[in-house]
Amino acid sequence: MIRKDTGTAHNGLKDWYWQRLSAVVLLVMLPLPFFLLIAVYSGAFNQFDLLDILDHFVSRLLHTLLILAIIVHAYIGLKVIFEDYVHSTLLRVPLIGSMLVVTSGFGIWWLAIIWAWGG
Amino acid sequence: MQQKVSHRTHPAPLSPRLSIYRWHIPMIASIAHRASGAVLVMFVPFYLWVLHGMTGSPEDFDQALLFLHSPLCRVTLWMAAVAFIYHFCNGIRFLTLDAGWCESKQMMRLSAYIVLLIAMLSALAFGWLLW
Numbered sequence: 001m002i003r004k005d006t007g008t009a010h011n012g013l014k015d016w017y018w019q020r021l022s023a024v025v026l027l028v029m030l031p032l033p034f035f036l037l038i039a040v041y042s043g044a045f046n047q048f049d050l051l052d053i054l055d056h057f058v059s060r061l062l063h064t065l066l067i068l069a070i071i072v073h074a075y076i077g078l079k080v081i082f083e084d085y086v087h088s089t090l091l092r093v094p095l096i097g098s099m100l101v102v103t104s105g106f107g108i109w110w111l112a113i114i115w116a117w118g119g
Numbered sequence: 120m121q122q123k124v125s126h127r128t129h130p131a132p133l134s135p136r137l138s139i140y141r142w143h144i145p146m147i148a149s150i151a152h153r154a155s156g157a158v159l160v161m162f163v164p165f166y167l168w169v170l171h172g173m174t175g176s177p178e179d180f181d182q183a184l185l186f187l188h189s190p191l192c193r194v195t196l197w198m199a200a201v202a203f204i205y206h207f208c209n210g211i212r213f214l215t216l217d218a219g220w221c222e223s224k225q226m227m228r229l230s231a232y233i234v235l236l237i238a239m240l241s242a243l244a245f246g247w248l249l250w
Contacts, residue, residue, distance in 0.1 A: 020217060023210055037166075040173065040184070074159075077153075077156045081156075106163075113170075
């Protein structure tokens with residue numbers, strides 16, 4: 001049996017499953033902010049149009065779902081990259097740990113902003 | 120002389136070892152998926168920051184829009200857009216592979232070519248749109 005190093009995946013199935021689940025959510029949702037950004041950039045939408053969309057309860061809900069899926073997807077994706085390429089255990093473990101803190105802190109901050117704007 | 124490899128002195132390598140693998144198209148597609156994913160992670164705070172500015176006062180909105188049209192920001196948007204298109208298309212490719220479709224060697228190579236081609240075309244298209 002291969003002995004796994006500390007801070008590497010002992011069971012990849014869970015990572016794989018959550019990565020796919022969040023991927024499907026993002027697949028459906030990400031085109032929305034993508035086109036929204038294009039519409040604003042090109043000048044087709046002004047601030048009122050943008051706020052009309054973002055202020056809506058459904059958009060806030062969708063944005064919440066989006067950020068949760070992005071956090072899960074980004075965290076697992078980066079974790080797997082670190083597990084594969086950072087071969088020093090002393091470097092990898094704090095790296096993954098601090099990444100978890102940063103991504104979750106960032107997610108909380110984003111949720112606060114989403115539910116605060118427009119009042 | 121062939122050296123005997125002992126597992127005690129050589130612990131199981133953490134995959135993947137890029138220096139050992141032979142480079143081929145599906146592998147490039149896989150690495151590009153990781154690279155574009157890393158680019159997109161950095162774009163997430165940027166997106167939030169821009170959106171935060173745009174939902175502020177009308178002056179904030181104008182400033183954010185002006186900022187988006189600055190040359191440096193256009194390059195950032197271009198990189199993020201190309202990375203997004205690539206990651207999106209190759210993500211669909213990975214999901215179909217996971218579903219057990221198009222798993223043959225030829226199909227994997229063909230689909231990798233198609234995805235890379237779409238990314239290159241999108242790079243040209245976004246370059247044209249943003250300048």
